[in-house]
Amino acid sequence: MELAQAATQTPERAIAAYEQVLRLQPDDVQAHFALAVALAQIGRVGEAVEHYQQVVQIQPGHFEAHSNLAALLARAGQLDEAIRHFEQAVRLRPDRVEMHMNLAVAYSSAGRFPDALAAAQHARDLARSSGQTALVEQIDAWIASWRARVGTGTPSP
DSSP: OOHHHHTTSOHHHHHHHHHHHHHHOTTOHHHHHHHHHHHHHTTOHHHHHHHHHHHHHHOTTOHHHHHHHHHHHHHTTOHHHHHHHHHHHHHHOTTOHHHHHHHHHHHHHTTOHHHHHHHHHHHHHHHHHTTOHHHHHHHHHHHHHHHHHTTTOOOOO
């Protein structure tokens, strides 16, 4: 079964197909990525993380793998590792407002409020330059919240 066809199957069948591809081609980036997505969808997060890590090891410039891996790690409370991957995603796609905001949230969760402010301000500048007024207002609210916490060490809500 081809990868594109496997993606149309139930997650369990798709996982079996991706695993078969990887038995034959252990460095297939697309198969690792698709398998990670499918595993995350059914809650097998630890295994998903392993396959995203394989993707970024084989192809360090894979933006989506860094982004997805960072999100999974952040949800699991592995903030330092999540931040590392969010930072890489931002380096790979500096034009993506949501990546800067994801990084800002991760910094905030780790108590790194000055870093959260800097990332959020960059996201706000990007949003403003692209005319996303509602998003600018939302980011301004986050910035105000983090400014209130700078120096206090108070965790974000």
